[in-house]
Amino acid sequence: MxxxxxxxxxxxxxxxxxxxxxxxxxxxxxxxxxxxxxxxxxxxxxxxxxxxxxxxxxxxxxxxxxxxxxxxxxxxxxxxxxxxxxxxxKSPNSMLTKELKDLFKSLNTGVYEYTNGVMDLRSLVTTSFIGFGAYSMIVKRNLMPPGLNFLYWAYMNLQKP
Missing domain, CATH: 3.30.70.100 (Alpha-Beta Plaits)
Incomplete structure (x- = not known):
């Protein structure tokens, strides 16, 4: 007890x-x-x-x-x-996680509206990573900068249901 x-x-x-x-x-x-x-x-x-x-x-x-x-x-x-x-x-969500999800929702809406529906935040991040990855491999002969890995992992972690 x-x-x-x-x-x-x-x-x-x-x-x-x-x-x-x-x-x-x-x-x-x-x-x-x-x-x-x-x-x-x-x-x-x-x-x-x-x-x-x-x-x-x-x-x-x-x-x-x-x-x-x-x-x-x-x-x-x-x-x-x-x-x-x-x-x-249900898995509990911290206040910080909720606020970060709200921030990403706002950013997603902003990108979507700014591009008139051509892109959303997910497609922008995906194409950016493709571009940075190609640049790192071709120009710098490096696979991918570690900082971008952490940003990507953080972004993907927040996208989980």
Whole structure:
């Protein structure tokens, strides 16, 4: 139990004492019907002594029999009942990755509009690498400058879904 915090942004443990846990579940925010349904389903379990979901804050207070169920299991139950399995399986993206992807989307749109749809950022980068590669091989008798390799790898890494 020590160290387990749930799943950030999906089902997070906000506060925990033996037999009582408060979760933050953002998908419950402004969803009174989901909260009511969750309460109805969890009240059926013998190990649950009380449940108080709050649709205003998206928090859920659960009182439980600590001798028969643990917080990890409760977290799993919440994930399953709310259908959040796919959210957990997604690979998280850092804020920097999101900002860089937004930057590349903006650049892509800019190149596309500037060339009237002839090129986008991907085709511009591809043709540039072909040109630099040919220049390096023919004129400099070198395969490819290392700096361009890193730029290419960074660009391709950001293009992954």
């Amino acid at each position: 020590k160290g387990f915090k749930g799943f950030k942004g999906i089902v997070e443990i906000m506060h925990l004492i033996p037999g009582r846990v408060r979760f933050l579940v953002p998908t419950l925010k402004n969803e009174p019907d989901k909260c009511k349904q969750l309460k109805t389903q969890l009240e059926k379990a013998e190990q649950i002594n009380g449940i108080t979901p709050n649709p205003i804050t998206g928090k859920v207070l659960i009182e439980f029999d600590k001798d028969h169920i643990d917080v990890e299991t409760l977290t799993g139950v919440l994930v399953k009942l709310l259908g959040l399995e796919k959210s957990i399986e």
